[in-house]
Amino acid sequence: MNVIRQIKTVLWGFVGLGRRKDMADIPLRGNPLVLILVAFVLLLIFIGTLAVIANSVATFA
Numbered sequence: 001m002n003v004i005r006q007i008k009t010v011l012w013g014f015v016g017l018g019r020r021k022d023m024a025d026i027p028l029r030g031n032p033l034v035l036i037l038v039a040f041v042l043l044l045i046f047i048g049t050l051a052v053i054a055n056s057v058a059t060f061a
Helices: 003-015 020-024 032-060
Strands: none
Touching: 003 032
16 A cells, blocks of 8 residues: 555545546555545645634734
């Protein structure tokens, strides 16, 4: 299991871009639970970043 490959797969899924060949290979890349876990962690990081930015903008405003 290559964690970097899992992260790239999830990020491409978030963006919605990718080649058909790469999308067809997703089931072969590893455990789907790992993809779900990586997606959840990346989503939490994204939401946390947005919350920090919104908080800092509200503080300076």
